[in-house]
Amino acid sequence: MILKPLSLDISLPSQDNQNDIEFDITECLVDPNEEVPEPTPIIAFEHNGYTVPIFTENNKSLIKGQAKSRxxxxxxxxxxxxxxKGYYNxxxxxxxYYHRNELSIIDTEQGKYHCYKAVKMIQRLSGESINYYRVAGKTIPQKxxxxxxxxxxxxxxxxxxIDNIVHFLLDFNSATESRELExxxxxxxxxxxxxxILVLHENGSDSGLGxxxxxxxxxxxxxxxxxxxxRKDPDNKGQSIVSGALTRNGDFEDFIISMDYQGVPYISVPSDGKPMHKTIKI
Structure with a gap:
């Protein structure tokens, strides 16, 4: 798809325009007598008979870590x-568990080759294609x-x-810009x-406390x-530790993410032992 120069105003309503502010406030009422089903888990962590939803419908989530933490x-x-629609290999x-399993990735950082490798890997692991956009060099309004x-x-x-969401604003320390982006x-x-799912770096050193x-x-x-x-495993540079730092649906056990020399991602739990690094032809 070739994008034309930005021609649509997709900004949020002006906070200074009274006509934009006015609306029926009953839209925001939560009715305790209404039956509201639990949101469908988009992804859940399963281990030892327990299932903990990680991402659910109609929400946003954050993945954070230092540069090159996997x-x-x-x-x-x-x-x-x-x-x-289940597990990959x-x-x-x-x-x-999600039926609306069409996925898109917005990549703001990587070059064309590494974007190609990423989308090709997801296709080989799942047998399905996704929409993967490389937007490095585009302006914030274009993104x-x-x-x-x-x-x-x-x-x-x-x-x-959206990997990395920091490239959707000019100053990540600006309270105004951050609120508007959120x-x-x-x-x-x-x-x-x-x-x-938003991806963001941590502060630049261990002193940043994650x-x-x-x-x-x-x-x-x-x-x-x-x-x-x-975060990278301090005892094994070949793998990283994935933790639920802040969770709304309950805690899940830390797990290990690693990859073989061709970039195939493997998931394991420390108590299960090290993952077997089989290979896949790319």
């Missing part, structure tokens, strides 16, 4: 799980335009990954019923359904 490897595993601890145009034209897109994300979730980057990171940690932390 966040992208986890995204491949999550993506393959979602489009597989090497990801037996994660399971998708927002692409996101919303995709959601408008793909109503079955139930999950979108409001836009919430608008997308509500309007298109799409779970949005905090997501800037004011934006603090805001998202407070409001996301689930915040997942990915």
């Amino acid at each position: 966040k992208s490897t986890l995204i491949k595993a999550i993506g393959a799980t979602i489009v597989s 090497e990801g037996g601890k994660l399971k998708s 927002k335009y692409l996101v919303e145009q995709h959601l408008k034209t793909h109503p079955n897109c139930g999950v979108m990954v 409001s836009w994300i919430d608008y997308l979730v509500e309007t298109y019923n799409c779970h949005i 905090k997501a980057k800037g004011h934006l990171g603090s805001l998202l940690e407070n409001t996301c359904e689930t915040t997942i932390r990915v």
Whole structure:
């Protein structure tokens, strides 16, 4: 798809325009007598007979970690799980229950070759294709335009990954910019019923105590359904530890994400022993 220069105003309503502010406030009332079903788990962690939802419908979540901590490897595993409608071959601890399993990934950082490798890996693991956009070099309005145009034209897109959300604003320490960006994300979730997984770096060193980057990171940690932390295993550089840093649906056990020399992601739990690194031809 070739994107034309930004021509649509997709900004949120002006807070200074009274006509934009007025609405029927009963829309926001929560009726205690209404039967509201539990949201469908998009992905759940399964181990020792327990199932813990990680991402659920009509929410947003955060994946954080330092640079090169294998966040992208986890995204491949999550993506393959979602489009597989269950498990992918090497990801037996994660399971998708979601029927709207059309997935899109917005990549703001990687070059064309590494984007190709990522989308090809998800296809090989799951047998399904996804919509993978490389937006490095696009302006912030163009990136927002692409996101919303995709959601408008793909109503079955139930999950979108934005990697890295920091590139959707100019100053990640700006309280105003961060709030406006979060409001836009919430608008997308509500309007298109799409779970949005946001990826963000942690502060640059161990002294950052695992905090997501800037004011934006603090805001998202407070409001996301689930915040997942990915960090390299200090005792084994060949693998990373995935933790539920902040969870709304209950805690899940830490698990290991690793990959073989061809980039195949493997998931295991420490008590199960080390994963077997089989190979797959890419």
